[in-house]
Amino acid sequence: KPVIVWFRDDLRLRDNPALHAACQAGVPVLCLYIHEPAGEGRRPEGAALWWLHGSLAALDTDLRERGGQLHVLAGAAEEILSTTVDNLGASAVYWNRRYDPAGRDLDTGIKASLRARGVETHSSNGSLLREPWTVSSQSGAPYRVFGAFWQAHRQGVVDPPLPAPAACAFTPLPEAFARRFDYPTGLEPDPQRPDWAAAMRGDWRRGEAAGLACLQDFLDEDLAGYADNRDRLDGRTTSRLSPYLRAGNVSARQLWHALSVRQDGGMAAGDRDIEKFKSELGWREFSYSLLYHCSPLHERNLQPEFDAMPWRRDSQDLAAWKQGMTGYPVVDAAMRQLWATGWMHNRARMIVASFLVKHLLIDWRDGERWFWETLVDADPANNPASWQWVAGSGADAAPYFRIFNPVTQGENFDPEGRFVKRWLPELGRLPAPLVHRPWTASSAQLDAAGIRLGKTYPLPIVDHKIARERALGAWRSLRS
Numbered sequence: 001k002p003v004i005v006w007f008r009d010d011l012r013l014r015d016n017p018a019l020h021a022a023c024q025a026g027v028p029v030l031c032l033y034i035h036e037p038a039g040e041g042r043r044p045e046g047a048a049l050w051w052l053h054g055s056l057a058a059l060d061t062d063l064r065e066r067g068g069q070l071h072v073l074a075g076a077a078e079e080i081l082s083t084t085v086d087n088l089g090a091s092a093v094y095w096n097r098r099y100d101p102a103g104r105d106l107d108t109g110i111k112a113s114l115r116a117r118g119v120e121t122h123s124s125n126g127s128l129l130r131e132p133w134t135v136s137s138q139s140g141a142p143y144r145v146f147g148a149f150w151q152a153h154r155q156g157v158v159d160p161p162l163p164a165p166a167a168c169a170f171t172p173l174p175e176a177f178a179r180r181f182d183y184p185t186g187l188e189p190d191p192q193r194p195d196w197a198a199a200m201r202g203d204w205r206r207g208e209a210a211g212l213a214c215l216q217d218f219l220d221e222d223l224a225g226y227a228d229n230r231d232r233l234d235g236r237t238t239s240r241l242s243p244y245l246r247a248g249n250v251s252a253r254q255l256w257h258a259l260s261v262r263q264d265g266g267m268a269a270g271d272r273d274i275e276k277f278k279s280e281l282g283w284r285e286f287s288y289s290l291l292y293h294c295s296p297l298h299e300r301n302l303q304p305e306f307d308a309m310p311w312r313r314d315s316q317d318l319a320a321w322k323q324g325m326t327g328y329p330v331v332d333a334a335m336r337q338l339w340a341t342g343w344m345h346n347r348a349r350m351i352v353a354s355f356l357v358k359h360l361l362i363d364w365r366d367g368e369r370w371f372w373e374t375l376v377d378a379d380p381a382n383n384p385a386s387w388q389w390v391a392g393s394g395a396d397a398a399p400y401f402r403i404f405n406p407v408t409q410g411e412n413f414d415p416e417g418r419f420v421k422r423w424l425p426e427l428g429r430l431p432a433p434l435v436h437r438p439w440t441a442s443s444a445q446l447d448a449a450g451i452r453l454g455k456t457y458p459l460p461i462v463d464h465k466i467a468r469e470r471a472l473g474a475w476r477s478l479r480s
């Protein structure tokens, strides 16, 4: 009897425990991806959907090279799986776990209904270094502080990654049956008019082979110096592996072991760089632990006192932020990079998020939602957990009263203004010291650079000092 592999956030052949176990069963394997309807948990949108599409196509190609194929169907997972099982006479379904509450609830229901039909279900960890429930404090409660979480996490063992299945017999889905759940054309996320993915296509290669190449490049080129350089905006200072991790084109275990091998072999990059990079993977684990234990993470303040925050509802300011028209160059450059490429550097994410939440006093959920639509790596754990961290409402959050100054942030992390000039060509002729604060330039300097403030580039939509006082006042109102 054949078995089914249900792919989800694990769109790869290597280190895929579900696929590996199914192939080891020694019977024909059917590979399935299900586009579940919106409303049953959070689904990828916009840029992440574009990424998903490329990843599905790449996985299909990889499977075809091995005699298989990926069937992509649309509909409710429970219905599709039970009908497929009946149609094929399948004996088991394999999948890798997901951690959001809606997804977990669905999986529990699916497991029960399949088992009631006499079908086995097998779930594995395909995404995390360690399962969230295996890392808890002595009292059994989940950790709320990253340092303690990471210390405990590091005491556990990270399983070595699995190879791609050596040999596997695949079975296709009968065509007539597949047509019942055909992929609806409305879901096609490759945009035409306007073609908002043009720059993304130029910037990214999607899928497993591209993810592994990206990892190799990072290990060879940028890991050395990562600890010191990772905050710089004006160069390639981080791995850019986040969309690959999000879609599961590569796994955290693969990264972990690639780093550990270098550590043991005493290779080029220093231990400090490797430890720093590992701790960033630790933040991902921490976010997933919060998603698992404290959801709905994208809706609920982890610190309930923030429920009373007097957020401003200002659609104009929100639009200026989204469009990169705030008048603060480092904020605007980052927001335009996000729109064009679907990605933003971590330091820039912190700067723009802080600006929205503190300078504009707009609810972090509005920003989280925009990131959800525009990031290729939009992640159900990392995105809301990081927004709550910046807003101050999260577990182990940045204190609300620590307010980034967008000018000094720009000067510190983009000292020559290269990052700003790349995304804001209208400021391209401004000398470096002025590029992060064009409103302080003299008329002669602005004329020489061809800039008319308020026309070719906006004046700041808020004054830093006033905005800072307003944010502190709002925060004090919570405390009293």
Ligand code: FAD
Pocket (backbone or CB within 6 Å): 230, 238, 239, 240, 241, 242, 243, 245, 246, 280, 281, 283, 284, 285, 287, 344, 345, 346, 347, 349, 350, 353, 371, 375, 377, 378, 379, 380, 382, 383, 384, 386, 387, 390
């Ligand atoms: P690297 O520095 O190379 O890090 C390697 C990997 O570690 C990343 O790919 C990521 O999986 C993980 N990582 C790094 N930093 C963090 C972090 N602070 N928190 C959790 N995991 C981390 N990351 C996402 O993957 N998806 C999101 O939707 C997302 N939204 C964010 C929103 C805000 C407001 C902020 C401040 C951060 C957000 N992050 C998100 C975290 C972080 O900014 C990105 O993971 C990182 O910038 C991705 O680039 P990289 O792969 O080059 O990172």
